[in-house]
Amino acid sequence: MDFKTVRDVDVRGRRVFVRADLNVPLDDGRITDDTRIRASLPTLVHLLERGATVILASHLGRPKGKVNDALRLKPVADRLSQLLGRPVRMTGDALGPGVQVAIDKLRAGDLLLLENLRFHADEEANSPEFAAALARLADLYVNDAFGAAHRAHASTEGITHHLPAVAGLLMEREVEALSRLLKKPSRPFHAVIGGAKVSGKLEVLGVLLSRCQAVLVGGGMANTFLAARGLEMGKSLVEADQLLNAERMVTEARRRRVRLMLPTDVVVAPQIHHRAKTQVVAVNAVPKDQMIVDIGPDTRAAYAAHLVKARTILWNGPMGVFEIAQFAEGTNQMARVVAARTAAGTVTIVGGGDSVAAVEGLGLADRMTHVSTGGGASLEYIEGKTLPGVAALLPVDAEIVFAEDDA
Ligand code: ADP
Ligand code: MG
Secondary structure, eight states, X not given: OOBOBGGGSOOTTOEEEEEOOOOOOEETTEESOOHHHHHHHHXXXXXXXXXXXXXXXXXXXXXXXXXXXXXXXXXXXXXXXXXXXXXXXXXXXXXXXXXXXXXXXXXXXXXXXXXXXXGSHHHHTTOHHHHHHHXXXXXXXXXXXXXXXXXXXXXXXXXXXXXXXXXXXXXXXXXXXXXXXXXXXXXXXEEEEOSSOSGGGHHHHHHHHHHOSXXXXXXXXXXXXXXXXXXXXXXXXXXXXXXXXHHHHHHHHHHTTOEEEOOSEEEEESSSOTTOOOEEEEGGGOOTTOEEEEEOHHHHHHHHHHHTTOSEEEEESOSSOTTSGGGOHHHXXXXXXXXXXXHTTOEEEEEXXXXXXXHHHTTOGGGSSEEOSOHHHHHHHHTTOXXXXXXXXXXXXXXXXOHHHHO
């Protein structure tokens, strides 16, 4: 990688500020998926075992700069102490007099979790004073929050102006997996792309057309492609303002000789409801009063057959409204197909919050080469954008200078 990581620093006796992405889904105060907490463990264990004092920080949800009791990190602290097998203490605020007192009590090998950073509007505003104050808590900064790296916030970017900044192990793994995908994927490289809308994934589609040998389209976004071809989509989700863009993508694929595959059959239902009556129809026979909710069995089989040839697969976006069990078969089958390709030696990468949730839900996450924890961040990385949190890390050839060594 082009940046320094925790493995390049002697952290013994150092106070280390770790920015992790512990933004887990909560249901009434209960964590429904602890993937992000578990993904943060390797870096924490690495630092603690080497005698660092860890000051851990994260955001949770969107409190918009105000204290919100429903978005306190207490459930995260509890889960983290279970996973680490030791009590995890917390502060009542991310910053303030109590924080320094708590930090002064810490010893080498201790960990302290700061309260939700986004209770302070200064965090997302990347206020220089707030960033400097966070920096004063520690000697070294570690960014392990790949999922927040596309944002220039105080704890992801501002703080790096004051402390030597290195990557955590998760950050390293995420960037490594995605950069390999873009730089030297084993070919054929096939992308499966789905989800709700074309509009949110136009740039990614463009990049994929320039790198892949085939792009398999499913989910709601396929409807816009089919509509652009003049097909009747009934009540399906179609983005009227994206028809031209869809046409452009089709032309671009043809010009580059990339196989752009669209569904040939679909599952339709009169409404999005778990007891709605479904039927399978050809894409040119979608009834006016029905909407497309999943790819059909012929499409699933054709996509699966095509993926057998791939040496690299990137999957982003579910194939249907997978939140409803009876519309989830296309997505579930895709997860099983991609997992089977991994077993056959294909490099498989799953990115995107919802597609990852689907894979996790099926218990197939550890059967993929890499499952990205960074939804929006992984898309932006693939689009070729610079992620501020990654750009702010020390380059490999930089020297690590601690403030007091400098004095
Ligand atoms: P990801 O988070 O994996 O990148 P997106 O956020 O782009 O995926 O899209 C996920 C959403 O797309 C899901 O909520 C799913 O219900 C929705 N979706 C998929 N297929 C359809 C469809 N045919 N009609 C409406 N919504 C769909
Ligand atoms: Mg999503």
